[in-house]
Amino acid sequence: xxxxxxxxxxxxxxxxxxxxxxxxxxxxxxxxxxxxxxxxxxxxxxxxxxxxxxxxxxxxxxxxxxxxxxxxxxxxxxxxxxxxxxxxxxxxxxxxxxxxxxxxxxxxxxxxxxxxxxxxxxxxxxxxxxxxxxxxxxxxxxxxxxxxxxxxxxxxxxxxxxxxxxxxxxxxxxxxxxxxxxxxxxxxxxxxxxxxxxxxxxxxxxxxxxxxxxxxxxxxxxxxxxxxxxxxxxxxxxxxxxxxxxxxxxxxxxxxxxxxxxxxxxxxxxxxxxxxxxxxxxxxxxxxxxxxxxxxxxxxxxxxxxxxxxxxxxxxxxxxxxxxxxxxxxxxxxxxxxxxxxxxxxxxxxxxxxxxxxxxxxxxxxxxxxxxxxxxxxxxxxxxxxxxxxxxxxxxxxxxxxxxxxxxxxxxxxxxxxxxxxxxxxxxxxxxxxxxxxxxxxxxxxxxxxxxxxxxxxxxxxxxxxxxxxxxxxxx
Amino acid sequence: xxxxxxxxxxxxxxxxxxxxxxxxxxxxxxxxxxxxxxxxxxxxxxxxxxxxxxxxxxxxxxxxxxxxxxxxxxxxxxxxxxxxxxxxxxxxxxxxxxxxxxxxxxxxxxxxxxxxxxxxxxxxxxxxxxxxxxxxxxxxxxxxxxxxxxxxxxxxxxxxxxxxxxxxxxxxxxxxxxxxxxxxxxxxxxxxxxxxxxxxxxxxxxxxxxxxxxxxxxxxxxxxxxxxxxxxxxxxxxxxxxxxxxxxxxxxxxxxxxxxxxx
Numbered sequence: 212x213x214x215x216x217x218x219x220x221x222x223x224x225x226x227x228x229x230x231x232x233x234x235x236x237x238x239x240x241x242x243x244x245x246x247x248x249x250x251x252x253x254x255x256x257x258x259x260x261x262x263x264x265x266x267x268x269x270x271x272x273x274x275x276x277x278x279x280x281x282x283x284x285x286x287x288x289x290x291x292x293x294x295x296x297x298x299x300x301x302x303x304x305x306x307x308x309x310x311x312x313x314x315x316x317x318x319x320x321x322x323x324x325x326x327x328x329x330x331x332x333x334x335x336x337x338x339x340x341x342x343x344x345x346x347x348x349x350x351x352x353x354x355x356x357x358x359x360x361x362x363x364x365x366x367x368x369x370x371x372x373x374x375x376x377x378x379x380x381x382x383x384x385x386x387x388x389x390x391x392x393x394x395x396x397x398x399x400x401x402x403x404x405x406x407x408x409x410x411x412x413x414x415x416x417x418x419x420x421x422x423x424x425x426x427x428x429x430x431x432x433x434x435x436x437x438x439x440x441x442x443x444x445x446x447x448x449x450x451x452x453x454x455x456x457x458x459x460x461x462x463x464x465x466x467x468x469x470x471x472x473x474x475x476x477x478x479x480x481x482x483x484x485x486x487x488x489x490x491x492x493x494x495x496x497x498x499x500x501x502x503x504x505x506x507x508x509x510x511x512x513x514x515x516x517x518x519x520x521x522x523x524x525x526x527x528x529x530x531x532x533x534x535x536x537x538x539x540x541x542x543x544x545x546x547x548x549x550x551x552x553x554x555x556x557x558x559x560x561x562x563x564x565x566x567x568x569x570x571x572x573x574x575x576x577x578x579x580x581x582x583x584x585x586x587x588x589x590x591x592x593x594x595x596x597x598x599x600x601x602x603x604x605x606x607x608x609x610x611x612x613x614x615x616x617x618x619x620x621x622x623x624x625x626x627x628x629x630x631x632x633x634x635x636x637x638x639x640x641x642x643x644x645x646x647x648x649x650x651x652x653x654x655x656x657x658x659x660x661x662x663x664x665x666x667x668x669x670x671x672x673x674x675x676x677x678x679x680x681x682x683x684x685x686x687x
Numbered sequence: 688x689x690x691x692x693x694x695x696x697x698x699x700x701x702x703x704x705x706x707x708x709x710x711x712x713x714x715x716x717x718x719x720x721x722x723x724x725x726x727x728x729x730x731x732x733x734x735x736x737x738x739x740x741x742x743x744x745x746x747x748x749x750x751x752x753x754x755x756x757x758x759x760x761x762x763x764x765x766x767x768x769x770x771x772x773x774x775x776x777x778x779x780x781x782x783x784x785x786x787x788x789x790x791x792x793x794x795x796x797x798x799x800x801x802x803x804x805x806x807x808x809x810x811x812x813x814x815x816x817x818x819x820x821x822x823x824x825x826x827x828x829x830x831x832x833x834x835x836x837x838x839x840x841x842x843x844x845x846x847x848x849x850x851x852x853x854x855x856x857x858x859x860x861x862x863x864x865x866x867x868x869x870x871x872x873x874x875x876x877x878x879x880x881x882x883x884x885x886x887x888x889x890x891x892x893x894x895x896x897x898x899x900x901x902x903x904x905x906x907x908x909x910x911x912x913x914x915x916x917x918x919x920x921x922x923x924x925x926x927x928x929x930x931x932x933x934x935x936x937x938x939x940x941x942x943x944x945x946x947x948x949x950x
Contacts, residue, residue: 237870237871237872237873237874240871240874244873244874250877550859550862551871551874554878587866587870587871588871589864590863590864590867590878591735591864591865592860593827594858594860596831597831607772607776610734610735610737610773613736614738614740615737616737618738622736626736626738627738629732630742630745633730634748636724636725636726639728646700646701654911655911662869662872665870666868666869666907668872669876670904670907670911671908671911673701673702673903675701676701679699679700680698680703680707681722683707684722685724
């Protein structure tokens with residue numbers, strides 16, 4: 212078969228799903244920073260998780276080797292993604308499942324909606340899934356008259372609160388228990404009006420509400436953490452057991468999975484099931500690890516559909532530097548150690564993928580121009596790279612994407628002029644002498660234009676010295 | 688040993704006392720310091736702000752200027768980090784493999800000051816005297832790009848008269864991040880506020896670090912608060928002796944708050 216080159220693979224289409232924010236990061240961050248409750252909730256939660264994670268990571272003697280193995284497996288996977296996906300398709304089909312290919316969010320939503328309709332259902336229960344949040348599946352189902360019910364406790368809080376997730380692993384991290392109680396009282400059908408904000412009482416209320424759903428819903432939708440190409444086995448890891456209810460009780464199971472989630476062999480799970488729980492929830496072993504291969508007669512769902520989602524991933528794969536972002540196993544360790552995320556929270560990023568990984572993944576999925584402020588939403592401190600269990604060099608990808616972002620014209624002119632000056636030592640020395648004129652601005656930088664005024668709002672300017680080092684050296 | 692000083696544009700222009708202290712310190716330890724006057728800037732700001740094409744000429748200049756020296760030392764973890772981890776990348780991106788391999792060679796003989804003292808010279812007691820309560824902020828690029836580890840602390844522990852106090856949450860970024868401090872000024876300020884709170888909690892007189900840039904940020908915030916805590920580059924502390932307190936006098940003079948109705 213001959214193949215014609217059709218140009219760059221498509222990015223995720225606009226107008227569907229949740230990969231693009233309504234405003235640039237600095238503006239959204241500014242609002243988040245002024246929310247004292249949010250700052251407290253986030254500071255408390257991220258500190259707790261990262262301390263817990265650091266402790267259990269520290270007790271694994273071969274953690275560096277495990278990370279290197281995780282990276283190697285993912286690099287190998289990306290290098291032969293098409294063949295692995297075809298192998299996965301064959302294995303799933305042989306095991307009695309049906310595989311669907313979705314080029315983008317629109318196609319994936321249509322496939323899932325049609326499958327639910329064919330099953331004759333008007334309600335689906337959902338396992339926590341980033342891919343379905345990414346494509347806006349809930350909105351698409353609702354538009355088709357199908358009610359989606361989130362069964363992950365935190366996703367349920369977000370759904371009942373008519374809110375948006377702000378963390379990959381802990382979508383309601385921006386809420387504290389008093390706020391959760393209020394949401395339950397307002398939106399949970401049949402809730403006890405005497406509900407307290409004790410964690411056990413809140414969990415019990417959710418359990419009562421969800422038990423009804425588990426027993427009466429015939430179709431479930433999930434994501435996937437891993438899909439083993441050689442066996443066609445899908446894997447979902449979770450902490451509550453609610454996911455397992457959805458994966459085992461219904462008649463029909465539909466799994467929406469980003470194409471980068473495939474791994475070559477069963478044995479590769481050995482690496483990732485050690486890396487993921489310690490890096491994400493700070494647990495030694497994952498509480499509920501559910502795996503299934505196609506359909507088993509008389510046991511579990513009797514119809515299984517796997518939707519393989521591209522939605523910009525092939526475009527990411529085409530970038531030799533940026534493609535490492537596809538190695539992500541969604542542990543969210545980078546969010547928990549990020550000093551920017553800790554202060555702004557996830558909503559400021561505008562995408563379902565917040566934090567450092569979101570700042571490199573979202574702009575690549577949508578095209579950098581559609582998320583141009585995200586690669587700059589980092590001080591490049593490098594804490595994310597150190598925490599990543601599959602060693603994604605997030606700072607280097609951020610720098611790489613910054614070079615692709617559209618630059619403000621005045622900034623580009625200033626940068627070119629600065630580079631020219633610094634390439635001419637005589638001009639450079641003259642510019643240094645002129646820098647003393649900045650004394651006129653005073654330590655508070657009064658009258659400085661943006662972006663320099665941003666500095667002077669909270670920080671005094673350094674006092675220019677009487678002479679530069681090179682003047683001192685020359686006179687020495 | 689003959690050492691080429693990679694001064695960094697920031698120290699050259701705004702914080703010459705850090706560079707002067709580096710010269711005094713290395714000369715006191717018996718080494719010859721040379722200053723290649725054609726050097727300007729390593730291009731890190733251009734690279735990290737998304738202008739690798741503009742940075743290329745600065746990488747080329749850096750390679751031309753420092754190519755002929757056996758040892759290059761800079762009083763900055765960040766600029767050494769750029770030389771070591773970014774210069775070759777910028778060259779390769781532009782398709783200049785020859786420049787990339789020369790950049791890699793130079794990176795192999797370029798050292799941040801504390802690395803040079805501890806790893807190359809093998810000293811931790813440099814004979815310094817600094818009678819102050821000091822806390823040390825490990826800058827992100829020293830910590831995570833260069834992995835200088837506890838080298839600066841080992842140097843500080845040997846300074847006579849110096850009382851070293853541990854900085855809480857030391858490894859958290861101060862929020863500088865180059866143009867991040869301008870493009871995301873609010874988030875940067877929120878990070879700085881926490882860093883300053885931790886610095887003040889140590890009740891130290893002096894906050895030190897191996898990067899003038901982060902110190903400019905922390906110091907700019909502390910100065911705005913009239914907090915009374917000075918920021919002093921590690922080189923200035925190490926250069927200071929009982930016989931030669933020049934750096935100390937200079938720092939004290941600079942710490943005088945600006946007068947006038949700035950409020």
